[in-house]
Amino acid sequence: MPFAAGRGSRCASMEGGLEVSTVIQLLVNSLTLGAIYALVALGLVLIFKASHLINFGQGSWVMAGAYIALTLLLAGLPMWAVLILSPIAGGVLGYLLDILVFRRLSKASAWIFVVATLGVGGLLHQIASAIFEENVYAFPPMLSTEPQQVFGIFFTAQNLWVPGAALAVFGALYLFFEYTRVGKAMQAVAQNRIGAQIVGINLQAILALTWALSAGVSTVAAMLVAPQVGISPAMGLLVIKGFVAAAVGGFESLGGALVGGLLVAVVESLTNTFVSTAFKDVVVFGLLLAVMWVRPTGLFGHAATRRV
Amino acid sequence: MTTSTSSRRLAGAAVLAALILLPAALASFQLYFVTIILVYTIVAIGLNILMGYTGQISVANGAFMGLGAYTTALLMSLLGLNVLPALVGAMVLTAALGFLVGIPALRIRGHYLALATLAFQLIVETVIMNWTSLTGGPNGQKVPDATLGPWTLKDLPLYYFVLLVALLAFLFARNLLRSRFGRALIGIRDHEVAATVMGVDVTWHKTFAFALSSAYAGLAGGLFAITVAFLDPLAFTVWESVKHLIMVILGGLGTLVGPVIGATLIAAAPELLRGFREHSLLIYYALLLMLLLFMPGGVASGLERLLRAIVTRRHASIATAPEPLGTGSAPGAKAVLSALAPVARSDGKPLLEVSGVGVTFGGLAALSNVSFTVSPGEIKGLIGPNGAGKTSMFNVLTRVYQPTSGSVVFNGQELLQVKAHEIVKLGLSRTFQNVEMFGSMTVLENVLVGMHHSLQASLLSSGLALGSQQREEREAVEKATAILKFLDLEGLKDAMANQLPLGTQRRVELARALAAGPTLLLLDEPASGLTHSEADRLMADVRAIRDSGITVLLIEHDMRFVMGLCDSITVLDRGEVICIGTPDEARANPRVIEAYLGKENASHA
Numbered sequence: 025m026p027f028a029a030g031r032g033s034r035c036a037s038m039e040g041g042l043e044v045s046t047v048i049q050l051l052v053n054s055l056t057l058g059a060i061y062a063l064v065a066l067g068l069v070l071i072f073k074a075s076h077l078i079n080f081g082q083g084s085w086v087m088a089g090a091y092i093a094l095t096l097l098l099a100g101l102p103m104w105a106v107l108i109l110s111p112i113a114g115g116v117l118g119y120l121l122d123i124l125v126f127r128r129l130s131k132a133s134a135w136i137f138v139v140a141t142l143g144v145g146g147l148l149h150q151i152a153s154a155i156f157e158e159n160v161y162a163f164p165p166m167l168s169t170e171p172q173q174v175f176g177i178f179f180t181a182q183n184l185w186v187p188g189a190a191l192a193v194f195g196a197l198y199l200f201f202e203y204t205r206v207g208k209a210m211q212a213v214a215q216n217r218i219g220a221q222i223v224g225i226n227l228q229a230i231l232a233l234t235w236a237l238s239a240g241v242s243t244v245a246a247m248l249v250a251p252q253v254g255i256s257p258a259m260g261l262l263v264i265k266g267f268v269a270a271a272v273g274g275f276e277s278l279g280g281a282l283v284g285g286l287l288v289a290v291v292e293s294l295t296n297t298f299v300s301t302a303f304k305d306v307v308v309f310g311l312l313l314a315v316m317w318v319r320p321t322g323l324f325g326h327a328a329t330r331r332v
Numbered sequence: 333m334t335t336s337t338s339s340r341r342l343a344g345a346a347v348l349a350a351l352i353l354l355p356a357a358l359a360s361f362q363l364y365f366v367t368i369i370l371v372y373t374i375v376a377i378g379l380n381i382l383m384g385y386t387g388q389i390s391v392a393n394g395a396f397m398g399l400g401a402y403t404t405a406l407l408m409s410l411l412g413l414n415v416l417p418a419l420v421g422a423m424v425l426t427a428a429l430g431f432l433v434g435i436p437a438l439r440i441r442g443h444y445l446a447l448a449t450l451a452f453q454l455i456v457e458t459v460i461m462n463w464t465s466l467t468g469g470p471n472g473q474k475v476p477d478a479t480l481g482p483w484t485l486k487d488l489p490l491y492y493f494v495l496l497v498a499l500l501a502f503l504f505a506r507n508l509l510r511s512r513f514g515r516a517l518i519g520i521r522d523h524e525v526a527a528t529v530m531g532v533d534v535t536w537h538k539t540f541a542f543a544l545s546s547a548y549a550g551l552a553g554g555l556f557a558i559t560v561a562f563l564d565p566l567a568f569t570v571w572e573s574v575k576h577l578i579m580v581i582l583g584g585l586g587t588l589v590g591p592v593i594g595a596t597l598i599a600a601a602p603e604l605l606r607g608f609r610e611h612s613l614l615i616y617y618a619l620l621l622m623l624l625l626f627m628p629g630g631v632a633s634g635l636e637r638l639l640r641a642i643v644t645r646r647h648a649s650i651a652t653a654p655e656p657l658g659t660g661s662a663p664g665a666k667a668v669l670s671a672l673a674p675v676a677r678s679d680g681k682p683l684l685e686v687s688g689v690g691v692t693f694g695g696l697a698a699l700s701n702v703s704f705t706v707s708p709g710e711i712k713g714l715i716g717p718n719g720a721g722k723t724s725m726f727n728v729l730t731r732v733y734q735p736t737s738g739s740v741v742f743n744g745q746e747l748l749q750v751k752a753h754e755i756v757k758l759g760l761s762r763t764f765q766n767v768e769m770f771g772s773m774t775v776l777e778n779v780l781v782g783m784h785h786s787l788q789a790s791l792l793s794s795g796l797a798l799g800s801q802q803r804e805e806r807e808a809v810e811k812a813t814a815i816l817k818f819l820d821l822e823g824l825k826d827a828m829a830n831q832l833p834l835g836t837q838r839r840v841e842l843a844r845a846l847a848a849g850p851t852l853l854l855l856d857e858p859a860s861g862l863t864h865s866e867a868d869r870l871m872a873d874v875r876a877i878r879d880s881g882i883t884v885l886l887i888e889h890d891m892r893f894v895m896g897l898c899d900s901i902t903v904l905d906r907g908e909v910i911c912i913g914t915p916d917e918a919r920a921n922p923r924v925i926e927a928y929l930g931k932e933n934a935s936h937a
Binding site: 077078080125128129132134135136137138139140142143144146147150151154264267268271302305306309310312313316317320 | 383387389391435436439440441442443444445446447448450451452454455458459462463571574577578581611613614616617618620621624625628
């Protein structure tokens, strides 16, 4: 089970039964997990808002971001430089993929786009395998993983760093969308593509920027999750639950991604502890299926009306 | 087209002969390889029915193949079943699950549907990986030997068995896709609403397409299991689903030979790319992206386009020739039209009674308290300025919109309880304001969709191409051709609908609506976009249609058309009826003039 939240989680055992402290411990453990899922979901939401399409290869983008960070680290750069430069490099990758692939498919039908995102995801996966093979590389945590204890609840500094960093990313993006010109231009494109162009917004540039942002966010997610799971080509599959988070929250808002991420993490932790480890994935993916059946637009999305 | 059909038959026979004789030329491991290719063609054929023909997306095909594989193996090892019932069992299970997975498809489309199938795929993967007691988990499981009569299915007997099954699978799919089911699926892909109006039960067909493609994947999975003789859960992950997608896209979506070509190329790729063995997957994905960017129609469609370029060059001259101004008096046509139509009431009561119908969207009342009648045998006009609610009225009549109040009685029957795809059976058929052609089908096929509801052939008889179904198809083609003749479209019957000029497309849509055998024909702005002479021709056609016993209700802006053709007129303005009468009465009515031209002009009437 990859997402043990540092050594502090050992106490979330069955002995405590349904004591409040157990539940709180679970929630604390879920924060780290939830932050990762929220960031992956955020990457998806950014693309969806701008182009109303889902990037099915998002998991591979996280993996690619991890390898970018790894490369910079192995090249000898200090950690703080890696933290800053990796998302930028990831953003460049996203920008390039938009120019080379997604921009040319802007007029295509839904299935072409879905398959294209899967294709890009697969390609990234294969390139990573080709260059780095199937080895699992270690990535150092940012902060200490010494368990601390407050009121009987265990956690580590890393446990706080991850959700903290994620919140910082969310906060920064929120401010960006609300208070900068470019951010508002992106909102305009999300709401009314033709209208945005009429008032002079450069659609191509905004879309390219969106892909870059999404890739950058995925890189941050990668750097936050890497210390716990190691870096390998199969990383993308670990964060695939980010899709569930995005679906639960609705693909249309930052808040939705955040809430969705937390919710999925809590469901996963609870299932893992009180039912079984094997079952937790089935429950989480079952949640995705249920959302698609009952309310495809998620908790915070708007139901689309069909024009006849 | 006969030369093309017989040359295709010849090519098919040649390929089959080659496949039968192949084992003589191959070593044992090569034969195994070709067997795997055949298994994948079955997968691709099934997925093509779902994606290529019905236009639905699924990322769960790998899971269905895995389900088929494990079910077959387990039925054989745990229950001791013979391979044939085990395969059938696998197909039943996967079909049932495919049906369930298809249910979201009814409410969501495109990427949401892909997500739902992704969820299913991941669930199945997890279950297979973790239910170790049943599946062996990550270590996999050996598959017991399959025996059929005196033969053990390995090497040569296995090859011929798989070849036979693949051939049957191909023929069944081909027959089905050439029948009314295939046309219905393409209709759903091209224009769901138009397909519904022509009598296609979209819900049923979509879930059926899912179930069928899943059954094909399940069957292939079972064959895969006995061929490889070992189950590895990693063979059925989401990347396997992507591989299947690559196969159908590479080969060409929505074509009959596409899946065969695609499956062969992709399954053979590891051998063909011997030199790049390690990076074959990398090449797959690069290839996939190139295809999507530069040739989304795949190999088969490239070939198809080449063939058509040669064939349609002969038709091109007909399409651009000036329209002949006959009056469509082909003698057989009227008989055909009257024969197709359900009998209208002759008790003097109106054919259509609209009473107090209201439709509101949020705060906007598209229609409020609209009442009018249509008498049998008349040509009635429904006119009014833009936004008056005319098309909304048509949408109410064909059950696309649900009115918030009022009732509609047609031929003595309350219409508002009837499902949208069943309206056409009652005798109501329509054309659309924006021509809703099934662009990827030929003119003849478009007209045949109009007859969808009157054809009886079942799934099974269509798939097996039974004599009764073939006969029914021939008769349908005859009737459809007669209707095309009536509208002077016979020469274009094999032309692709999306390559025709607008005026011609409108006539094809009219032919399609007539093929549905209506008692009441609804025409939504049929003259829009037509030249003067085309509009004259249309007037003559509508008169001929009425003379053959069909009542007509039409929406039009072209006043010359309306005045010259209609027996009576209902005028709508802003969702309300403002005048009912003869064309002359409407023309003189001050409220009507005001609606069109403004208040000042009304006083000058």
